Amino acid sequence: MNGAIVRLTLRQVRRSAIVVVVVTGGMTALVAGTYRSVVTGPPERAQLAAIAGNRAIRTLFGTPSGLGDPGGFTVWRTGTVLALILGGWGVLVMTRISRGEEQSGRWDLLLSGRTTVSGVLGRQVAVLLTVMAAVWVVVAAGLLTAGVRGAALHATGLALVGAAGVATAAGTAQLFASRAAATGVAAGLLGVGLLLRMVADGFAGLAWLRWLTPLGLVELSEPFGPGRWLPLLTLAVADATLIVLAGRAARGRDVRGARLGGPGRRRPSYALLGSPAAFALRRARLPIVAWSLGMGAFYLLIGLVAGSVTDLLRDNPRLAELAEQGGATGLGTPAGYAATLFVLLTMPAGGFVASRLAAFIGDEVAGRHALACAGPVPRWRWLGAEMLAAGTGALVLALVAAVALWAGGSRLGPAAALAGAANVLPVVALSLGAAVLAVGVAPRAVALLGAIPTIGGFLLVTLGEAVRMPGRLLTLSPYTHLAPVPARSPDLPAAAVMIAFAVLACTAGTVAYRRRDLGG
Amino acid sequence: MTSTAIRTEHLTKHYGSLVALDDLDLEVRPGEVFGFLGPNGAGKSTTIRLLLGQARPTAGRATIFGAEASDVARAHQFLAYVPADVSLWPFLTGAETLELLANLGPGVDPAYRAELIDRFALDLDRPARTYSTGNRQKVALVAAFATRAPLLILDEPASGLDPLMEREFRRAVTEARDRGQAVFLSSHQLDEVEAVCDRVAILRAGRLLEVATVAELRHLHRTAGTGPAGRELSLEEIFLGYYGKPAR
Structure with missing residues (x-):
């Protein structure tokens, strides 16, 4: 036993x-x-x-x-x-x-x-x-x-x-x-x-x-x-x-019992029960608030200490030179530092969208979709609603990060902060695409596949930079194609390619989801 | 909208090499309660999943009032469904669940719903995770009956109900039939089927064995000489006879 x-x-x-x-x-x-x-x-x-x-x-x-x-x-x-x-x-x-x-x-x-x-x-x-x-x-x-x-x-x-x-x-x-x-x-x-x-x-x-x-x-x-x-x-x-x-x-x-929170009766709250999209938002709102609090605290803190980067350059002209020629040490300016930090945003945001789609599959496995899909709402609308809620959450996280970094006094204008946060969203979209594709073709692997573009891609470049990996291998990671915004202007063609891939994956995943049998 | 509630033609479903349903032809008409019988694994739930468009047929087709079963937006305008194992969102209360299902369903009759909540003695203010199996089933039953949809698909809907609630359930089924709704009832409770069903279909290993009224089945088996002389056969005896098991 x-x-x-x-x-x-x-x-x-x-x-x-x-x-x-x-x-x-x-x-x-x-x-x-x-x-x-x-x-x-x-x-x-x-x-x-x-x-x-x-x-x-x-x-x-x-x-x-x-x-x-x-x-x-x-x-x-x-x-x-x-x-x-x-x-x-x-x-x-x-x-x-x-x-x-x-x-x-x-x-x-x-x-x-x-x-x-x-x-x-x-x-x-x-x-x-x-x-x-x-x-x-x-x-x-x-x-x-x-x-x-x-x-x-x-x-x-x-x-x-x-x-x-x-x-x-x-x-x-x-x-x-x-x-x-x-x-x-x-x-x-x-x-x-x-x-x-x-x-x-x-x-x-x-x-x-x-x-x-x-x-x-x-x-x-x-x-x-x-x-x-x-x-x-x-x-x-x-x-x-x-x-x-x-x-x-x-x-x-x-x-099945717990130490906190018993059965408890409560008054009904009928908000956000009117449509699949509203209901997806209702289920996502608590996670969005929790993740936003975490993100907000992180970026506020980063903003508070960001000023010291400029001091570092003032005190160390040789380093400033190196930073300027190399570009590899983009950390050396407030804008470069902010750009690097916004790259980190992709991981919680990517993790968030993957976890929402994983929760969607969790509902299917638990048999809740049997009841939900008995109504005259086509299945793709349920999945679309979940994508919408996940995407909204990612946008909120990006907004919170930008505002917190700016409010922390990072010597960065609000527009620059917003641009930096928006710049990394195509990578998050790739995670969403991978997760939706998995919903259609490999529902058991939604969280894993959804994490590959962001967390997998990040590990690849981190490792690649540290060990001088061959460039061809690094091009596989979306981070290789991310311009350090707001230090430089965004790489729009690369962003367009990423968004195209994400849309393609979302479409393919939705089509596959429509055609496959419902589990649970 | 045609006058046939459910029609299946050569409906077939394979899972790999397993034939879950083989060449099913069926017709259910408005105003009848149609019993769907068969041992575990006979293909009853597979049939229901195909009717609901939740699984795709390997061959054949199913229509709900003339609409393809896969065209959920149209077909589900006409139906309501109670699953065998009702799984609700654990954090929604009963009242919130009913509101959600009403908003997403084919429409609801609030007065009838209020009456059903009362009749099924449903406590709506608790979150669904605290509900027993029977209570979850009652929520799904109230939601389904309250739609007044022309077709009700019920998959072992009363398995978790106590005798009092079971009686309410039978009453609600009869009311639905009297209003002209079609009821497709998959069940293992043969006395329940006997009490409420007009016609029954018997399924074994994915194949349809028989479709007949309960009276016809009795007649069929009496002439076949399987029943003890001088006594009317129960549905249970007939059912067991189909699977080659002697009645108790």
């Missing part, structure tokens, strides 16, 4: 677990292995140090430590991204296999055996922690030549951030009766963790905040600097405490 639950969990997570382990291990090994060909001499090293040490860049990537050697460079370059991927994966998978399965009613059957809620939860957490152990092995292996102690520290830090995602989600899955709420709150906590770390790195007086967040604790360990185990021990204790608390909360509660 116990082995059966472990095997079931493995089946449920193995595919994405393999992707996560390969991506973390692969990126770490590649960046570390090609350091010497990228940072060739003392001038490059000095330039890198000046950029990485700047307040605005520090806020984004964390305070660098040991940047002069391959290990420190890899930690600085990949650490934050990989930590977020691991933490995010931990949250999404944990709530999917626990609260998601429970909400669907499948746990009624599972728990009619001798197993308890906490019993299942414990085994699931154990399986996910084993995945984190695998992450530890591949990350440590990738950094081994850079130094054994540093490799061990960095691998431990990353695995512990992943475990923090798992532990937090295990807890929220006990608190909330719906998977969406459990996922949203856990992901929100992860986001708050990131913001705290950013504030700690951006404002000298608040450096102590690092002790309160997983990403900050990992940074404090400075794997290729002095190397400290105490922050990681703190994180390990916090993870363990959360897991124990989640287990406690799971014990003695009803199956």
Whole structure:
């Protein structure tokens, strides 16, 4: 029986677990292995140090430590991204296999055996922690030549951030009766963790905040600097405490019940129930508000520290020269810095549209479309409504990002900020196109395929820049074709091509969806 | 709009090598309650999915009052549907769900809906995730009956209802028939079928075995000599006879 639950969990997570382990291990090994060909001499090293040490860049990537050697460079370059991927994966998978399965009613059957809620939860957490152990092995292996102690520290830090995602989600899955709420709150906590770390790195007086967040604790360990185990021990204790608390909360509660929010009667609200489009907006409004709050806080913070980039150039004329000739260091001007930051916007916005279409398929799998599609509303209108809601959400996120960056005092006019945010929307449209195509032809892979243009494309260029990948490979990523707006004028032909691809994918997906059988 | 509620011609559905439905010819007329019987896996739900345009036929066609089943915008003007396993949006209350379904459906008779809510003793102020199977079914039944659509497609609609609600359900079906609506009722509850259906179709392994009135079926089987002498056969005995199992 116990082995059966472990095997079931493995089946449920193995595919994405393999992707996560390969991506973390692969990126770490590649960046570390090609350091010497990228940072060739003392001038490059000095330039890198000046950029990485700047307040605005520090806020984004964390305070660098040991940047002069391959290990420190890899930690600085990949650490934050990989930590977020691991933490995010931990949250999404944990709530999917626990609260998601429970909400669907499948746990009624599972728990009619001798197993308890906490019993299942414990085994699931154990399986996910084993995945984190695998992450530890591949990350440590990738950094081994850079130094054994540093490799061990960095691998431990990353695995512990992943475990923090798992532990937090295990807890929220006990608190909330719906998977969406459990996922949203856990992901929100992860986001708050990131913001705290950013504030700690951006404002000298608040450096102590690092002790309160997983990403900050990992940074404090400075794997290729002095190397400290105490922050990681703190994180390990916090993870363990959360897991124990989640287990406690799971014990003695009803199956399908939750610690917060009971059955509760309420008065009806008839707003946004009049059409498929209105209803799609009704279902998307809470996620849009939540994502907007996160985006707003992130870009406001970035805006607050952005001014230091200009100061950096004033204090360092040599760097300003380099920035101007190279173009590669577009981070050197407020406009270039803003352009780089708006590129980051594509990932939450792309993730948002993919998650909306994934929720659409979730409704179909749960059988809700059987009832909805019995009315005289053609199926393509339901899908169109969902695309509309997802697109509206992406626009709102872009608007919020632009306004927040401008309001933060980034020395950027509102028009420039809006142009920068609008410039990256074609990439988000590609994610929407991929997700809609998946709705038609591969409904089980909507989230994965929807994430490929934005998250996959971003990983490709990040890796490509770090290891000097051949140009042909890089053209596959939409980011290669994105002009740094507002620093330069937008690449309109490239944007038109991206939008054309997105429209084509949306059309093909809609046609395929109309023709295929409805699931559920 | 023709006078035939449902017409299928050579309707066939394959899932890979599995033949879920094979060459089904059927006609359901307005003002009749049509029972659709068959063991699990016989192709009943597949037929309903094809009638609703939610699955595409491998061969053949189905029309709803003359409109192609795949032309949802037209065909669904004439019908309302209750699925076997009713799945509602967990965060919408019963009242909100009924409002949504009314807005997206072929129209609604608010007075009749209010009456049905009362008769089915529906608590509308709770979110759907707190509803039991029977309550979810009641929401879907009220939504469907309240449309007064000329065709009602009901897939095992009363399986989660208690005897009191089951009685209300039968009453609502009879009222619908008396108003001239056609009711397509897929069910395992043979006493229910016997009580409300005018004609029944019996399906086995994707093939139609028989379409007849309950009285005709009785007659057919008495002359075939399968029933005990001197007693009228129940539908259950007839049904089991079709599958080669002796009646209890």
